[in-house]
Amino acid sequence: MNHSTIRKTLAKLSLGDLRYFDSIGSTNDEALAWAAAGAPDLSLVVADEQTQGRGRLDRKWFTPKGSALAFSLILHPGAALRPHLSRTVGLAALSIADSCSGLGLVPRIKWPNDILIDGKKTAGILIETVWSGDEADSLVIGMGINVLKGSIPPAESLQFPATSLEDALGMEPPAREKILLNILSALIDWRERMGSEDLINAWEERLSFRGEQVQVRTGSEPPITGELLGLEPDGSLRLKDGGDKSIIIRFGDVGLRPTA
Ligand code: BT5
Secondary structure, three states: OOHHHHHHHOOOOOOOOEEEEEEEOOHHHHHHHHHHOOOOOOEEEEEEEEOOOEOHHHOEOOEOOOOEEEEEEEEOOOOOOHHHHHHHHHHHHHHHHHHHHOOOOOEEEEOOOEEEEOOEEEEEEEEEEEEEOOEEEEEEEEEEEEOOHHHOOOHHHOOOOEOOHHHHHOOOOOOHHHHHHHHHHHHHHHHHOOOOHHHHHHHHHOEOOOOOEEEEEEOOOOOEEEEEEEEOOOOOEEEEOOOOOEEEEOOOOEEEEEOO
Protein backbone atom coordinates (compact mmCIF):
# COMPACT_ATOMS: atom_id res chain seq x y z
CA MET A 1 0.00 0.00 0.00
CA ASN A 2 1.28 3.45 -0.88
CA HIS A 3 0.05 6.88 -1.94
CA SER A 4 -0.25 5.93 -5.58
CA THR A 5 -2.06 2.58 -5.09
CA ILE A 6 -4.56 4.28 -2.78
CA ARG A 7 -5.06 7.23 -5.14
CA LYS A 8 -5.61 4.84 -8.06
CA THR A 9 -8.04 2.56 -6.22
CA LEU A 10 -10.10 5.48 -4.89
CA ALA A 11 -10.07 7.40 -8.21
CA LYS A 12 -13.78 7.02 -8.89
CA LEU A 13 -14.85 8.48 -5.51
CA SER A 14 -15.33 12.23 -5.06
CA LEU A 15 -12.91 12.70 -2.20
CA GLY A 16 -10.91 15.70 -0.99
CA ASP A 17 -7.11 15.39 -0.76
CA LEU A 18 -5.09 12.38 0.38
CA ARG A 19 -2.13 12.17 2.76
CA TYR A 20 -0.40 8.80 3.09
CA PHE A 21 2.27 7.84 5.66
CA ASP A 22 4.34 4.66 5.93
CA SER A 23 4.41 5.39 9.65
CA ILE A 24 2.72 8.08 11.77
CA GLY A 25 1.83 8.70 15.42
CA SER A 26 -1.95 8.82 14.88
CA THR A 27 -3.90 9.50 11.68
CA ASN A 28 -6.53 11.28 13.82
CA ASP A 29 -3.93 13.75 15.13
CA GLU A 30 -2.81 14.49 11.58
CA ALA A 31 -6.41 14.85 10.38
CA LEU A 32 -7.39 17.13 13.29
CA ALA A 33 -4.49 19.48 12.52
CA TRP A 34 -5.23 19.34 8.79
CA ALA A 35 -8.96 19.98 9.33
CA ALA A 36 -8.13 22.99 11.53
CA ALA A 37 -5.88 24.26 8.71
CA GLY A 38 -8.73 24.03 6.17
CA ALA A 39 -8.62 20.54 4.62
CA PRO A 40 -11.39 20.06 2.03
CA ASP A 41 -14.43 17.89 2.81
CA LEU A 42 -13.75 14.13 2.58
CA SER A 43 -9.98 14.51 2.84
CA LEU A 44 -8.26 11.36 3.96
CA VAL A 45 -5.22 10.44 6.05
CA VAL A 46 -4.04 6.83 5.69
CA ALA A 47 -1.10 5.14 7.41
CA ASP A 48 0.48 1.73 7.12
CA GLU A 49 1.61 1.87 10.75
CA GLN A 50 0.62 3.97 13.77
CA THR A 51 3.02 4.33 16.67
CA GLN A 52 0.56 6.27 18.89
CA GLY A 53 -2.79 4.99 17.58
CA ARG A 54 -5.55 6.09 19.94
CA GLY A 55 -8.86 4.67 21.11
CA ARG A 56 -11.34 6.57 23.29
CA LEU A 57 -10.09 8.09 26.55
CA ASP A 58 -6.53 7.81 25.25
CA ARG A 59 -6.63 4.05 25.24
CA LYS A 60 -4.14 2.57 22.78
CA TRP A 61 -5.02 1.30 19.32
CA PHE A 62 -2.56 -1.28 17.99
CA THR A 63 -1.63 -0.75 14.30
CA PRO A 64 1.49 -2.72 13.34
CA LYS A 65 3.10 -2.34 9.93
CA GLY A 66 1.74 -4.09 6.86
CA SER A 67 -1.35 -5.70 8.36
CA ALA A 68 -4.04 -3.18 9.34
CA LEU A 69 -6.11 -0.45 7.81
CA ALA A 70 -5.86 2.80 9.78
CA PHE A 71 -7.29 6.00 8.42
CA SER A 72 -9.08 9.21 9.30
CA LEU A 73 -11.67 10.92 7.14
CA ILE A 74 -12.47 14.62 7.50
CA LEU A 75 -16.16 15.56 7.16
CA HIS A 76 -17.55 19.06 6.89
CA PRO A 77 -21.06 18.84 8.24
CA GLY A 78 -23.25 20.90 5.89
CA ALA A 79 -26.65 22.31 6.91
CA ALA A 80 -28.39 19.02 6.03
CA LEU A 81 -26.06 17.02 8.27
CA ARG A 82 -25.95 19.32 11.29
CA PRO A 83 -29.18 18.12 12.92
CA HIS A 84 -27.91 14.51 12.74
CA LEU A 85 -24.33 14.75 13.98
CA SER A 86 -25.03 12.31 16.82
CA ARG A 87 -25.55 9.65 14.14
CA THR A 88 -21.99 9.97 12.82
CA VAL A 89 -20.72 6.94 14.72
CA GLY A 90 -23.58 4.93 13.18
CA LEU A 91 -22.60 6.20 9.73
CA ALA A 92 -19.06 4.99 10.30
CA ALA A 93 -20.04 1.68 11.88
CA LEU A 94 -22.54 0.84 9.13
CA SER A 95 -19.94 1.61 6.45
CA ILE A 96 -17.45 -0.81 7.97
CA ALA A 97 -20.20 -3.38 8.54
CA ASP A 98 -21.38 -3.13 4.92
CA SER A 99 -17.86 -3.67 3.65
CA CYS A 100 -17.53 -6.78 5.85
CA SER A 101 -20.89 -8.11 4.60
CA GLY A 102 -19.59 -7.60 1.07
CA LEU A 103 -16.86 -10.12 1.92
CA GLY A 104 -19.47 -12.66 3.01
CA LEU A 105 -18.97 -12.04 6.74
CA VAL A 106 -21.65 -11.33 9.36
CA PRO A 107 -20.57 -8.20 11.23
CA ARG A 108 -22.28 -6.83 14.34
CA ILE A 109 -22.01 -3.36 15.84
CA LYS A 110 -21.20 -3.32 19.55
CA TRP A 111 -22.68 0.07 20.38
CA PRO A 112 -21.34 2.60 20.09
CA ASN A 113 -18.08 2.15 18.23
CA ASP A 114 -16.89 -1.43 17.75
CA ILE A 115 -17.40 -3.87 14.90
CA LEU A 116 -17.51 -7.51 15.96
CA ILE A 117 -17.18 -10.59 13.81
CA ASP A 118 -17.75 -13.97 15.46
CA GLY A 119 -18.21 -11.96 18.69
CA LYS A 120 -14.67 -10.53 18.51
CA LYS A 121 -13.54 -6.97 17.89
CA THR A 122 -12.38 -6.48 14.31
CA ALA A 123 -12.59 -2.71 14.01
CA GLY A 124 -12.90 0.38 16.18
CA ILE A 125 -14.01 3.95 15.50
CA LEU A 126 -12.84 7.19 17.10
CA ILE A 127 -14.72 10.38 16.20
CA GLU A 128 -13.28 13.75 17.14
CA THR A 129 -14.45 17.28 16.42
CA VAL A 130 -12.76 20.51 15.37
CA TRP A 131 -14.83 23.30 16.94
CA SER A 132 -15.37 26.79 15.71
CA GLY A 133 -16.92 28.51 18.76
CA ASP A 134 -19.74 26.18 19.74
CA GLU A 135 -20.29 24.87 16.18
CA ALA A 136 -18.66 21.70 14.84
CA ASP A 137 -16.45 22.96 12.02
CA SER A 138 -15.23 19.49 10.97
CA LEU A 139 -15.50 15.94 12.19
CA VAL A 140 -12.62 13.49 12.04
CA ILE A 141 -13.75 9.88 11.71
CA GLY A 142 -10.87 7.56 12.61
CA MET A 143 -11.22 3.89 11.73
CA GLY A 144 -8.93 1.00 12.56
CA ILE A 145 -9.63 -2.36 10.92
CA ASN A 146 -7.71 -5.57 11.62
CA VAL A 147 -7.10 -6.96 8.15
CA LEU A 148 -4.35 -9.59 8.45
CA LYS A 149 -3.72 -11.82 11.47
CA GLY A 150 -0.65 -9.77 12.40
CA SER A 151 -2.83 -6.78 13.30
CA ILE A 152 -4.38 -8.50 16.33
CA PRO A 153 -2.90 -7.25 19.61
CA PRO A 154 -1.51 -9.69 22.19
CA ALA A 155 -4.46 -11.18 24.11
CA GLU A 156 -3.11 -10.00 27.49
CA SER A 157 -3.43 -6.34 26.41
CA LEU A 158 -7.15 -6.68 25.62
CA GLN A 159 -10.31 -6.40 27.73
CA PHE A 160 -12.38 -7.81 24.86
CA PRO A 161 -11.35 -10.57 22.40
CA ALA A 162 -10.13 -9.47 18.96
CA THR A 163 -9.95 -10.98 15.50
CA SER A 164 -9.02 -9.99 11.94
CA LEU A 165 -10.70 -10.24 8.54
CA GLU A 166 -8.13 -12.87 7.58
CA ASP A 167 -9.07 -15.05 10.57
CA ALA A 168 -12.78 -14.53 10.04
CA LEU A 169 -12.57 -15.38 6.32
CA GLY A 170 -10.13 -18.25 6.77
CA MET A 171 -8.17 -16.88 3.82
CA GLU A 172 -6.30 -13.77 2.76
CA PRO A 173 -8.71 -10.83 2.43
CA PRO A 174 -8.66 -8.37 -0.49
CA ALA A 175 -5.96 -5.69 -0.57
CA ARG A 176 -6.35 -2.95 2.03
CA GLU A 177 -6.93 -0.33 -0.68
CA LYS A 178 -9.94 -2.33 -1.91
CA ILE A 179 -11.39 -2.60 1.61
CA LEU A 180 -10.87 1.14 2.04
CA LEU A 181 -12.72 1.76 -1.24
CA ASN A 182 -15.67 -0.34 -0.07
CA ILE A 183 -15.90 1.41 3.31
CA LEU A 184 -15.68 4.90 1.80
CA SER A 185 -18.22 4.10 -0.96
CA ALA A 186 -20.67 2.90 1.68
CA LEU A 187 -20.01 5.97 3.82
CA ILE A 188 -20.57 8.39 0.95
CA ASP A 189 -23.86 6.61 0.17
CA TRP A 190 -25.07 6.55 3.77
CA ARG A 191 -24.12 10.19 4.28
CA GLU A 192 -26.76 11.13 1.71
CA ARG A 193 -29.31 9.38 3.97
CA MET A 194 -27.92 10.57 7.29
CA GLY A 195 -31.32 11.91 8.47
CA SER A 196 -33.36 8.95 7.20
CA GLU A 197 -35.10 6.22 9.14
CA ASP A 198 -33.24 3.75 6.87
CA LEU A 199 -29.98 4.60 8.57
CA ILE A 200 -31.33 4.04 12.08
CA ASN A 201 -33.07 0.83 10.99
CA ALA A 202 -29.97 -0.58 9.29
CA TRP A 203 -27.82 0.40 12.29
CA GLU A 204 -30.29 -1.17 14.71
CA GLU A 205 -30.48 -4.40 12.69
CA ARG A 206 -26.73 -4.75 12.95
CA LEU A 207 -26.52 -4.24 16.73
CA SER A 208 -24.93 -7.01 18.79
CA PHE A 209 -26.73 -8.38 21.83
CA ARG A 210 -30.21 -7.21 20.76
CA GLY A 211 -32.80 -8.80 23.04
CA GLU A 212 -30.03 -9.88 25.42
CA GLN A 213 -29.09 -8.69 28.89
CA VAL A 214 -26.17 -6.28 28.81
CA GLN A 215 -24.24 -4.19 31.25
CA VAL A 216 -23.34 -0.64 30.30
CA ARG A 217 -20.78 1.45 32.12
CA THR A 218 -20.95 5.21 31.71
CA GLY A 219 -18.03 7.12 33.24
CA SER A 220 -17.58 6.35 36.92
CA GLU A 221 -21.31 5.73 37.55
CA PRO A 222 -22.36 2.24 38.72
CA PRO A 223 -23.07 -0.01 35.69
CA ILE A 224 -26.59 -0.18 34.26
CA THR A 225 -28.01 -3.61 33.46
CA GLY A 226 -30.93 -4.28 31.16
CA GLU A 227 -32.22 -5.87 27.99
CA LEU A 228 -30.87 -4.21 24.87
CA LEU A 229 -33.90 -3.09 22.87
CA GLY A 230 -32.56 -0.83 20.13
CA LEU A 231 -31.81 2.76 19.21
CA GLU A 232 -33.45 6.14 19.64
CA PRO A 233 -33.71 8.40 16.56
CA ASP A 234 -30.53 10.23 17.63
CA GLY A 235 -28.58 6.96 17.89
CA SER A 236 -28.74 6.68 21.69
CA LEU A 237 -29.11 3.15 23.05
CA ARG A 238 -32.41 1.95 24.54
CA LEU A 239 -32.48 -0.70 27.27
CA LYS A 240 -35.31 -2.09 29.37
CA ASP A 241 -34.75 -2.65 33.06
CA GLY A 242 -36.24 -5.49 35.16
CA GLY A 243 -39.35 -3.39 35.84
CA ASP A 244 -40.03 -2.79 32.11
CA LYS A 245 -38.82 0.79 32.35
CA SER A 246 -36.94 2.22 29.34
CA ILE A 247 -33.42 3.45 29.96
CA ILE A 248 -31.75 5.66 27.37
CA ILE A 249 -27.96 5.63 27.23
CA ARG A 250 -26.43 8.63 25.51
CA PHE A 251 -23.00 8.70 23.92
CA GLY A 252 -19.93 9.51 25.94
CA ASP A 253 -17.57 7.33 27.88
CA VAL A 254 -19.57 4.15 27.44
CA GLY A 255 -18.53 0.51 27.68
CA LEU A 256 -21.02 -2.24 26.84
CA ARG A 257 -20.78 -5.98 27.38
CA PRO A 258 -23.09 -8.97 27.65
CA THR A 259 -23.85 -10.00 31.24
CA ALA A 260 -23.44 -13.72 30.53
C1 BT5 B 1 -11.60 2.24 19.69
O1 BT5 B 1 -11.45 2.73 20.96
O2 BT5 B 1 -11.96 1.13 19.40
C2 BT5 B 1 -11.27 3.27 18.62
C3 BT5 B 1 -10.13 2.85 17.75
C4 BT5 B 1 -9.89 3.83 16.66
C5 BT5 B 1 -8.60 3.57 15.94
C6 BT5 B 1 -8.43 4.44 14.74
S1 BT5 B 1 -7.08 3.93 13.75
C7 BT5 B 1 -7.15 5.37 12.83
C8 BT5 B 1 -7.45 6.49 13.80
N1 BT5 B 1 -6.22 7.04 14.38
C9 BT5 B 1 -6.16 6.83 15.69
O3 BT5 B 1 -5.22 7.18 16.44
N2 BT5 B 1 -7.26 6.17 16.10
C10 BT5 B 1 -8.18 5.93 15.01
P1 BT5 B 1 -11.89 1.97 22.29
O4 BT5 B 1 -13.32 1.55 22.19
O5 BT5 B 1 -11.50 2.90 23.38
O6 BT5 B 1 -11.04 0.65 22.30
C11 BT5 B 1 -9.68 0.67 22.62
C12 BT5 B 1 -9.36 -0.71 23.18
O7 BT5 B 1 -9.38 -1.66 22.09
C13 BT5 B 1 -7.94 -0.81 23.74
O8 BT5 B 1 -7.93 -0.44 25.09
C14 BT5 B 1 -7.59 -2.29 23.54
O9 BT5 B 1 -8.12 -3.06 24.61
C15 BT5 B 1 -8.38 -2.65 22.30
N3 BT5 B 1 -7.54 -2.68 21.08
C16 BT5 B 1 -6.42 -1.96 20.78
N4 BT5 B 1 -5.98 -2.22 19.54
C17 BT5 B 1 -6.83 -3.16 19.03
C18 BT5 B 1 -6.91 -3.84 17.78
N5 BT5 B 1 -6.05 -3.61 16.79
N6 BT5 B 1 -7.90 -4.75 17.63
C19 BT5 B 1 -8.81 -5.01 18.60
N7 BT5 B 1 -8.79 -4.37 19.81
C20 BT5 B 1 -7.82 -3.46 20.01
